[in-house]
Amino acid sequence: xxxxxxxxxxxxxxxxxxxxxxxxxxxxxxxxxxxxxxxxxxxxxxxxxxxxxxxxxxxxxxxxxxxxxxxxxxxxxxxxxxxxxxxxxxxxxxxxxxxxxxxxxxxxxxxxxxxxxxxxxxxxxxxxxxxxxxxxxxxxxxxxxxxxxxxxxxxxxxxxxxxxxxxxxxxxxxxxxxxxxxxxx
Amino acid sequence: xxxxxxxxxxxxxxxxxxxxxxxxxxxxxxxxxxxxxxxxxxxxxxxxxxxxxxxxxxxxxxxxxxxxxxxxxxxxxxxxxxxxxxxxxxxxxxxxxxxxxxxxxxxxxxxxxxxxxxxxxxxxxxxxxxxxxxxxxxxxxxxxxxxxxxxxxxxxxxxxxxxxxxxxxxxxxxxxxxxxxxxxxxxxxxxxxxx
Numbered sequence: 001x002x003x004x005x006x007x008x009x010x011x012x013x014x015x016x017x018x019x020x021x022x023x024x025x026x027x028x029x030x031x032x033x034x035x036x037x038x039x040x041x042x043x044x045x046x047x048x049x050x051x052x053x054x055x056x057x058x059x060x061x062x063x064x065x066x067x068x069x070x071x072x073x074x075x076x077x078x079x080x081x082x083x084x085x086x087x088x089x090x091x092x093x094x095x096x097x098x099x100x101x102x103x104x105x106x107x108x109x110x111x112x113x114x115x116x117x118x119x120x121x122x123x124x125x126x127x128x129x130x131x132x133x134x135x136x137x138x139x140x141x142x143x144x145x146x147x148x149x150x151x152x153x154x155x156x157x158x159x160x161x162x163x164x165x166x167x168x169x170x171x172x173x174x175x176x177x178x179x180x181x182x183x184x185x
Numbered sequence: 186x187x188x189x190x191x192x193x194x195x196x197x198x199x200x201x202x203x204x205x206x207x208x209x210x211x212x213x214x215x216x217x218x219x220x221x222x223x224x225x226x227x228x229x230x231x232x233x234x235x236x237x238x239x240x241x242x243x244x245x246x247x248x249x250x251x252x253x254x255x256x257x258x259x260x261x262x263x264x265x266x267x268x269x270x271x272x273x274x275x276x277x278x279x280x281x282x283x284x285x286x287x288x289x290x291x292x293x294x295x296x297x298x299x300x301x302x303x304x305x306x307x308x309x310x311x312x313x314x315x316x317x318x319x320x321x322x323x324x325x326x327x328x329x330x331x332x333x334x335x336x337x338x339x340x341x342x343x344x345x346x347x348x349x350x351x352x353x354x355x356x357x358x359x360x361x362x363x364x365x366x367x368x369x370x371x372x373x374x375x376x377x378x379x380x
Contacts, residue, residue: 003248006248007248007250007251010246010247010248010251010255011251011254011255011258014243014255014258014259015258018258018259018261018262021262021266022262022265022266025265025266025269025270026269029269029270029272029273032273032274033269033272033273036272036273036276040276088284113283113284120283
């Protein structure tokens, strides 16, 4: 009994001290991490929409969307974030879409912890280039063979779950955004 | 064993990767460039040193049955601290190393040294052992990363060494190249030890 109490006591104490240390470190760094994430977002938008001089954050229902305008103040498109469960952990995507919500300009993967060498390939140009100038009127579909119809994305060999996760995440977000689109302007 | 030998053994005679063949997973995975290897090494220096320090400090009060659980919690905490630090102050490297930074928790070198040395030796010896082992790990990763980066892309640390006419051996950046270079380095070390 004494032995068991000692075991419980030591384990609990160690965990408590560790939890305290982690909370301390995290609270100090949380602000800096958020700044970094915003910077990453800005860079991603600049990469996908080079003509965007002004990026304006607006809320659309429960979501946030970014209005992109060129230097003549003309609306050139929108950027939106989408997040979903991948194979390992959550995948965060930034997508840029045209003004009519009909064609994706492209996407960038902001966060992913997929299997390196397999699911991790969703971050590579070969997979991402499929999303450039992609029509989304009928939603996106992830296929294992070559993409034949509009809106089809070829999955990465050996990484079907990760590839599908990217496509599903974007689809779900598009459905949500399209339902609120009348509230824009 | 005096302090000097205690430290030096981690750098050569008991090298964690090339002699003990521990921590192979991150060694193979992150050494696609010298910089990645270097930063992974520095993260391990921090984790191994502080974990060994703490384990050595509390070795007398930890009951035998839960020692592995306790060491793992301690190691996981320090790894998370490093992960948070990288995310906040070196986000590019955090993205480069990806999941391999949190995976330091299951790097056999850390738990191995805690169990084999820190739990059985005093604070000073444990710290010196940790510093030596992690320094050895770092130079090993740096060399492996440099070789792979040099032959795989003509550069080291981003500086172009082999000119435009060099046709890069892409296999060096891939896992196969990692295994090949690692094998050659282990063989090389064995040969040097034999003489």
